[in-house]
Amino acid sequence: MADGSPASSKHHVFSSWPSFAGVPTRSLDDLEDAGVVIVGAPFDWGTTNRAGARFAPKAIREADYLGTDGWRPHVPTGINALDVLSVVDVGDLPLIPGYVEESIDVIADSVESIARAGAVPITLGGDHTVTFPDATGVARVHGFGNVALIHFDAHADTGETHFGHLYGHGTPMRRLIESGAVPGNRFVQIGLRGYWPGPEVFAWMKEQGMRSYTMSEISERGLNTVVDEAVVHAADGADAVFLSIDIDVVDPGMAPGTGTPEPGGLTSRQLLDTVRRLAKDLNVVGADIVEVSPPYDGPGQITAYLANRIVLEILNGMAERKIAGNS
Amino acid sequence: MADGSPASSKHHVFSSWPSFAGVPTRSLDDLEDAGVVIVGAPFDWGTTNRAGARFAPKAIREADYLGTDGWRPHVPTGINALDVLSVVDVGDLPLIPGYVEESIDVIADSVESIARAGAVPITLGGDHTVTFPDATGVARVHGFGNVALIHFDAHADTGETHFGHLYGHGTPMRRLIESGAVPGNRFVQIGLRGYWPGPEVFAWMKEQGMRSYTMSEISERGLNTVVDEAVVHAADGADAVFLSIDIDVVDPGMAPGTGTPEPGGLTSRQLLDTVRRLAKDLNVVGADIVEVSPPYDGPGQITAYLANRIVLEILNGMAERKIAGNS
Amino acid sequence: MADGSPASSKHHVFSSWPSFAGVPTRSLDDLEDAGVVIVGAPFDWGTTNRAGARFAPKAIREADYLGTDGWRPHVPTGINALDVLSVVDVGDLPLIPGYVEESIDVIADSVESIARAGAVPITLGGDHTVTFPDATGVARVHGFGNVALIHFDAHADTGETHFGHLYGHGTPMRRLIESGAVPGNRFVQIGLRGYWPGPEVFAWMKEQGMRSYTMSEISERGLNTVVDEAVVHAADGADAVFLSIDIDVVDPGMAPGTGTPEPGGLTSRQLLDTVRRLAKDLNVVGADIVEVSPPYDGPGQITAYLANRIVLEILNGMAERKIAGNS
């Protein structure tokens, strides 16, 4: 790697990282002209197994080797989505370690304020608990029931309770359905596998109208076919789409730094291509990338790198859509 | 992840792990009604390169984030194989570090006693040395020559000697052929690659009637085609099948924690699907999963997770077969 | 693994590693009868992000679990390329940490002397800076403009400058084009992705006649199709081919130990098959494998293993070609 960037004076990447890709920093009450807002939710106290995701927003921003110049021209398309979309970064939310409900409120209100400012919030989690307040905040603005949620994950996250409590990283999707923020028939889940939850929960999910694709079905029918269906399903009656990407949808070989790894997932290439396509074909009004856990990521921090690029590919799809006049 | 399990009081997974997935523990002399017996063989003194597999049985049992409740409903099928098959765990065998032959005897006798009790032994190795006593123990019950062995591995493990000695992790398949426990024409090997052994050994293997599929052949012809042939081959005249899975058949990217990694292997998804299919289509009377080496697995311990799921997918295939009335 | 090797007395691999696979060691002024020369370029001071590649030559040689006996029979073909090709190892070049230009001169002169001795140099980098002197050294012997360069990489490495200087790991391909050692129309690049360089650089690359395949194009059209085109392109008017393989062309999941990881790359199986095919179909006169960074590789050192096998697969392709009489 070397320069060639128009902002070569900012070439050093050994130092701390001020914002995602070096985009302008803003505060939540100063979002004028922002098209997309990156926000960190350093939250891991909803994790049932390994913690560590509190350090993910920092790790994802720093999983980068280019200049802090807000310039990320996409190799296949030449687009610099950061510029096309007016992306800014508001840093991390002031959450309270060990206090789930208070933290959820902070997230929901903050995301709502971003959406209300007319921008698309992209949240860097945190464990998957954050998707409940995250999608709720978006739905408060775009309308309860009007937003489809495409959910990449090894797990359905539709548990009834978190050890008797409402909120934790295994229950957000059920809470969203119960509140009406995202009705069951607005859900598409991609990548489920493993041994949780059980048949009763899956029966409940089906009753709600959720569409869930397991890795076994994806292996047999092909990912493209599944995504074609997802696009149709998501576009059906919903004005907009929220993308929730649990990094554990990817195989642990390519995403080892996560709390509840489940072998046999998508490849990183598959996920990168798919999120870009979805962001191009659908009207994305919010997204989150969750469950990256840096202490389990090894010296190369490759899971954080993957999460960083997932954000960039979503952005690029959105930029392609905007350039094409569909936004 | 969260609860929803019928045994939610056992929800904590931060503690030590009493048995595989929390199935009932038993001792070797109390196996009545057990359908499948998990047994650990903490053995790594047959390793020519990196040791560490002595800690694999522990690591594989603990590569789990669900409750210790013996409840693992399979997402695609809804089956809880642990229940369907009456799976129990007898813990680890009392092997003697640094004494190969004594340890082999303990394994062979223990596995034999499991098989004689009418149960299917599934051994958590240990290095690949353990497959010699493991398959021998099964063959003593099911008949020398009557059991086919489907062998997933990067290496043929048909070496003449282990530095002049009979037993080590490079020689078990030759020892099984020589003893008649598993004749050469009952072998199917899947995933071979790399630079060992040499042409003379491969010539000897061919003389014995072994069928070996290299990764190159799999790349060209497709894994499904190869597995179709393996099923036919294994079913030909053999009453039953033993599955021996060396984790290094999987690409080191998805299974880094192993002693003799060989790049260019199967994906974890491929292996998970294949072992489930084989266990569904064939009469599995024993299995082992070997060569997981926790000290080389990194902080995420993803290789141990993969091994854990391989066991569960084998069990699920067996359960599907039983439910279908083929067992 | 066990013995069976004709050189079993050298069976121990716990010790230091005298040469690649135990081939004969030589010095640069004693290369008579050598067909291929392995040479280490422990250079990482051209790295813009993570250093560490200075330890790659050592790590790549030691990413091995067989005897130090120069015997590596290829499982699918039975060929021992080390013997067929008279491979030797001259150890590492005496480079000067922190002094780029002096180090470049040492590499260029050394590689030239290998090529002039009639042998094929295979350089174990080192960061990608080394490809400039490496390919230059080859071109001095085989003729400026007469050698095609097939370049596997996530990055184009055609940056204008390295923070205002000519040489660094992001600029070697531009320097080769500017010097005429390898004209632009002799380049084929495979695996590009990510967000660097920008459109102006890609426009310049196109003007030079470079042919660059992104991962997106590879996903859509298939790797085999792309490689078919690469073979035709490379064979068009060039007498010979230089292979430059940046390990980061492979997905970080399978090659985590590298300085500038870019998610979404080739699988290790794809790369191994492809380099062997190219070495069989084309007249390879030099190669390098770069950007392996051991401190970021984790306890399993799987990236170094992959690099070792890439060298062996190139050698096997070359040996197949020689046996077929095409060399």
Added chain:
Amino acid sequence: MADGSPASSKHHVFSSWPSFAGVPTRSLDDLEDAGVVIVGAPFDWGTTNRAGARFAPKAIREADYLGTDGWRPHVPTGINALDVLSVVDVGDLPLIPGYVEESIDVIADSVESIARAGAVPITLGGDHTVTFPDATGVARVHGFGNVALIHFDAHADTGETHFGHLYGHGTPMRRLIESGAVPGNRFVQIGLRGYWPGPEVFAWMKEQGMRSYTMSEISERGLNTVVDEAVVHAADGADAVFLSIDIDVVDPGMAPGTGTPEPGGLTSRQLLDTVRRLAKDLNVVGADIVEVSPPYDGPGQITAYLANRIVLEILNGMAERKIAGNS
């Protein structure tokens, strides 16, 4: 290491660890005849920096290489404290990740029930939040104000709030003083250093009558002198003593696996000798060892080993005291 133990049939330590040193397991409602009760508090959602202490109880139990036989004869004294004191292990408490207050209640009630059964609870934390319910549970039985607390730590843990909430790992000592469970003049703190809290908090601490020894004072006056004073202070009017040991009192070089490392601490030898002496000289009615964080401990897990031995040295001191007839 080898056998010689009376319980050599339990010699394998590669498997999961059923209890601390293999002492008998019990449940909280079956503590008859138990003299000391080991209990795990897998709690890390009160951590302000690095999480991970939820895995400490498991790691501390497993930081052992002897048999699971409840036999730990102390080398210098020959005493097997586990036997002398009738030590049992009740496993880990069912805490709720992310719900601080509910978890605190579970700990306080559980520890109280142990103390009420006439046993000495030794809690394996968890972050330092657990000392509030832990010492509270003991004080409920032994009397509010009657128990002195000797506190080894780099930090005073007397913060006013945890980001505006009452409970977290920086506030337990203030909460204990405020509730009256342990009055300020019953506190001795050893090992303080670094840059937190500020002068106002130290002034408040002084007002409460707390006695705090900084590492600077220990360096100048000697640890033995300081401990002599601590013994006198603790014995003054208090019937009994609670020991709370934050592993970060030890230098990070010898205890790297912790959440908020502070360089310049005690050596492990100093701490081991001191806790044994205190347990011998004073009437210990409860203890906890907190802030071990396994994900930050490195491959050797030496911090967990140290915590394990701290428990054993406390037990040995208590056993020496009992044998001498002072208990």
Added chain:
Amino acid sequence: MADGSPASSKHHVFSSWPSFAGVPTRSLDDLEDAGVVIVGAPFDWGTTNRAGARFAPKAIREADYLGTDGWRPHVPTGINALDVLSVVDVGDLPLIPGYVEESIDVIADSVESIARAGAVPITLGGDHTVTFPDATGVARVHGFGNVALIHFDAHADTGETHFGHLYGHGTPMRRLIESGAVPGNRFVQIGLRGYWPGPEVFAWMKEQGMRSYTMSEISERGLNTVVDEAVVHAADGADAVFLSIDIDVVDPGMAPGTGTPEPGGLTSRQLLDTVRRLAKDLNVVGADIVEVSPPYDGPGQITAYLANRIVLEILNGMAERKIAGNS
């Protein structure tokens, strides 16, 4: 840890770190009123063994768990040196990887500009090469020959050349003597040990009037005695003192993350106490802390923590001196 800080709104430490301890950031041309200036020199291309120190400035700033509020009250003294001394942080210098001499010039000029602005530069290295330009920059302002250099290190760093070149991490002290920036008789070295350099170099050092204390001498005579002598020696005729602290002066057990570890060093406690004392007793006009190498530091990053605290203890000594009216 918890709050209590006057700047509790900045309490989150999971995010990127804007400056050392959150002190105000400045640029090099805006240093008015700054008393001490923290500056990063991310330079590791002068390293002869393991690289990685380029990431040290970032790691040292982030080795912190308190708020980014510029508030670090010293536990033993209650002083907040950051405030007393008006400490600011100018970030990292724009050095050029792989270009030693250009980078040296940037450092020397930058440090000079800090000193000329009337501030004390504290440089976060980088490898020890940086001490040549660093002390040179200070000497340009305070006068060649007028500044004593107290050098903590396992190595004398007085090598004649760096593989034939002038500059590298083994030669800075010789270069300073040769240039006259710091004459030999102004040097005090503390902590030397190991097997380099040889007797001729030590003879040369003696001729120059250098005073070098080996760890053997320190073991025999005591560290305090040695430091007493150092203070006298440094104060003799020199107006001011520069402190250069190579982290490898500390034992590798307490400072594992370094490039050339040499067993048998000082403890971290010894070094912390000593640097504070020196900064209190002498007029420090510059300092650097070098050779921290994060990739070798393990998951706890304890070496970076130690380096961070060394800076704080130097600052505290300086603040004590200022408060006492000696500055």
Added chain:
Amino acid sequence: MADGSPASSKHHVFSSWPSFAGVPTRSLDDLEDAGVVIVGAPFDWGTTNRAGARFAPKAIREADYLGTDGWRPHVPTGINALDVLSVVDVGDLPLIPGYVEESIDVIADSVESIARAGAVPITLGGDHTVTFPDATGVARVHGFGNVALIHFDAHADTGETHFGHLYGHGTPMRRLIESGAVPGNRFVQIGLRGYWPGPEVFAWMKEQGMRSYTMSEISERGLNTVVDEAVVHAADGADAVFLSIDIDVVDPGMAPGTGTPEPGGLTSRQLLDTVRRLAKDLNVVGADIVEVSPPYDGPGQITAYLANRIVLEILNGMAERKIAGNS
């Protein structure tokens, strides 16, 4: 670090390491003029807990950052012991993984041949099992009963059996006493601690006349006093001394890479000073350094560095003795 060495052309340390410190390599049947012989015993199948010591000889040789030139001038004395003592390296012995008794024979015979050639063998283990054949080989030449053994260790290693077998890493000292190679009254043990073995074994040890110093005794009486006694004890009637150093005598903080870590040990500085003193004061005729386990050593490999320096300090003491005319 930099050059200045007379053999600067061999300055690169990134490559594989041919011999300890680059001393001349020899074979066992060509030891003429060798004064000290370094020999590796890559043996870890006698380990009851963590394996990995098979890689220690390689790791210890490579834990070095100076040239491979056989030049290691001791900083405090200026002596290059490698030269004074004519040190050579015969590489690693051809042991058989998993076959204890055969491996023991190879070691005993090899060490005997070294001693018989008039040289002092220094063995790089390997686990502590190797001391039985090692000291036996020396005693065969110097006379059974004539050699005192000074044993640094956390553990007494006097177990009756290794799970019912004679040889393992917990029994070597008992085997030596039983065979008469080293009678009990010729033993001095330094550093014992922890909880093994039990009182009966200690009683047996006392009957044999062994002198064992625990860390508790060392803390109370001081290391120098203990070593004074050890020197007197060892010199009493014995012609010569064998030093056996188990790295776990050092605190795990300074020696984390070992199989059975026991907190509370010596500092590295203490051990380095002590072995040098012993080698200077006594007639050392053999030594070994055992139980270094590289996979547990972390990225810095500091335990291997310590072991390397222990060898060098022993050599320096021997050289000082020789120069003083006492050898």
